[in-house]
Amino acid sequence: MSTGSRADVGRTPRFARGKARAAALRAAAGQVIAERGYEAATMTEIAARAGASIGSLYQYYPTKKLIAAEVHAEYLDQLDQALVGLSTEAHTPAAMSDALFDTLTGFLARYPAFPTLAARRDIETSRKLASRTRLEESLEQSLASTRPPLPPEAMPGLAVMLLQQMKVVVALEASGREADRQAIEHIRRVLRRYLEHLVG
Amino acid sequence: MSTGSRADVGRTPRFARGKARAAALRAAAGQVIAERGYEAATMTEIAARAGASIGSLYQYYPTKKLIAAEVHAEYLDQLDQALVGLSTEAHTPAAMSDALFDTLTGFLARYPAFPTLAARRDIETSRKLASRTRLEESLEQSLASTRPPLPPEAMPGLAVMLLQQMKVVVALEASGREADRQAIEHIRRVLRRYLEHLVG
Amino acid sequence: MSTGSRADVGRTPRFARGKARAAALRAAAGQVIAERGYEAATMTEIAARAGASIGSLYQYYPTKKLIAAEVHAEYLDQLDQALVGLSTEAHTPAAMSDALFDTLTGFLARYPAFPTLAARRDIETSRKLASRTRLEESLEQSLASTRPPLPPEAMPGLAVMLLQQMKVVVALEASGREADRQAIEHIRRVLRRYLEHLVG
């Protein structure tokens, strides 16, 4: 707004620091939300865990909802990145099922706040919406790239279902009970068989 | 043993009047938690919706956590009741899959606070633990009653998995998106095919 | 809402205490607002000065704006009461001017938060609106009761003007400077002469 033409010279380091701090804040938010849930996660703790003051947090993210939305959008983008690789190589449906399973499972293990954020319907942003749309397209594209191909009309529902299954898996992984561990194996097999069957 | 540990159950109501009021309070709690989520559900609103005063609510359930645990336990018991019927008649695995699907779906539609309560790991009670154990046994028993029978070693994991699938289904039902509706159909088919396959 | 039929018996003392507390809170709010202005008046200080907790304050007045509106409405009602007496006795215009001057001056000295509250256009309530309307009618009625009578068409503007003059007077009284004291005398004379002149 009030930036003169000379401002750019010295700005790069400031800019970089700002980006780093914003990233640290998002990371902290992800941690705290994963541990405590959305409501119980306090802005104060998020700031503290990022080594920032509460005022600084609000400078970057002026609302609790907004930082949550940004964190969620970031996760969606990460997942999108992870998925684009899958559609480049040829996969059988069964192999694709396993690849998706591993990718999504790995992702959710890394970003444990994802299910919590995904469950909230009151946190929306245009940025988040865009990320979500992109992700859904990537997932469908992965599903569409198998040899032999899956029936196109099954795609949208399939994509949604797979995502949901992953959430279940991660929830079960957290518990560590023997029955839960077995359930995960069941799900893996269930999905592989189902994709195989769809092409038959 | 039949009374349970009294410490975490609040005051046991001895008269019919008290029992009815306690039930009304639990019902109200279920409603409010379903509508607003656990954190946003206030004790004041729960009491008001039950036509009681907060003081009265606290007389029966001295803690928010406790009434939540009691509501959850009640739900687990209800579901247990619904399942015991399934094991009396002979079912093929596919039929059992459908029967479970319908039973669980119906249950969750009736008690929409169930997933919310089930997701919280900080709300535990000896009473709730007992109910959960009983329920898991009933589910396994249903699965064990099919003709031809499912392999016994698959049981525990299978039971857990089926429960999780139902939660997914209910979550999807709430959204109303077309892709979500299709995903539900996928899940139903996935499960039936899987149970059929297990006996082969 | 959940009041049984028996509730009334023991309620009177509780009710009376509640009314007293609400009055104490309003009085405290008036004091603090008068001393510090609306923005700088904190809910915490209001509660403390009323000997109540912050939670208690919010139980009676769930918003800062709302308690301000109630205080203002109360003041308007008080002033209305003070004015109704004036129109019962016969007054010459000059005498009425003095009587109004004294009444309003006394009122404003007693409720120093009145100008502050009257100046805010963002604090409105149906209750307050009603009180204000009633007051304006009373003022006009007082002005209309003089012998000989003032010209009716002058009334509305006259009422407004007199009210404004009173605010000025009180502002000047607060300062204590000699010139301000003289200014007050000027205003008093100005008004008396003007009302006299209007009938001529």
Place this chain on the structure above:
Amino acid sequence: MSTGSRADVGRTPRFARGKARAAALRAAAGQVIAERGYEAATMTEIAARAGASIGSLYQYYPTKKLIAAEVHAEYLDQLDQALVGLSTEAHTPAAMSDALFDTLTGFLARYPAFPTLAARRDIETSRKLASRTRLEESLEQSLASTRPPLPPEAMPGLAVMLLQQMKVVVALEASGREADRQAIEHIRRVLRRYLEHLVG
């Protein structure tokens, strides 16, 4: 004496560039304070509206109170300038009353933050005090220049009163209600008649 005490004036800008920026900042402060009131006016918005950074704002005016005081002082000086012209020509008391009325009304329309600033008793500066004194002297001089002359002993109080009346007028002008519009006319007549009467 001519420099004033430097302690409460911030850094004196020595170059034209600095003077212009300081003026822009004061203008912005005036705007924001007029629109939002003193408390709600934020230093950030003032800086932004002047096309400056907050850092820059604080370089010139190290305190919110201080910039408010400077703005107020500037206004007082402006008004002083407007008044000195009035005493040069001969006026009857009635004409002087009208001239003052128009001058003051025009001034207040141009600097709408003036009443807001004038109302605050917690913003004082030696510079502001000096400006105020000078202004009061100019007003008294104007009043003293009428033909026939007003009684000298009435002067100080008269000056204060007239200023107050103008504030009332401006407040009423802002509302736009019919009764308020009439009230303004009453005030204008009241004052003219009073000045006329004083010489009689």
Place this chain on the structure above:
DNA sequence: TATGAATGAGAGTTCATTCAT
């Protein structure tokens, strides 16, 4: 026992002010 007024810790958020760049 039932009631609901009272409590106060704590949450989200704002903004004047500082200071490294």
Place this chain on the structure above:
DNA sequence: CATGAATGAACTCTCATTCAT
């Protein structure tokens, strides 16, 4: 001098819980 990120005290408001009646 200019900049704007950083700071943290302070504010409004919420809600689980207690206790006098």
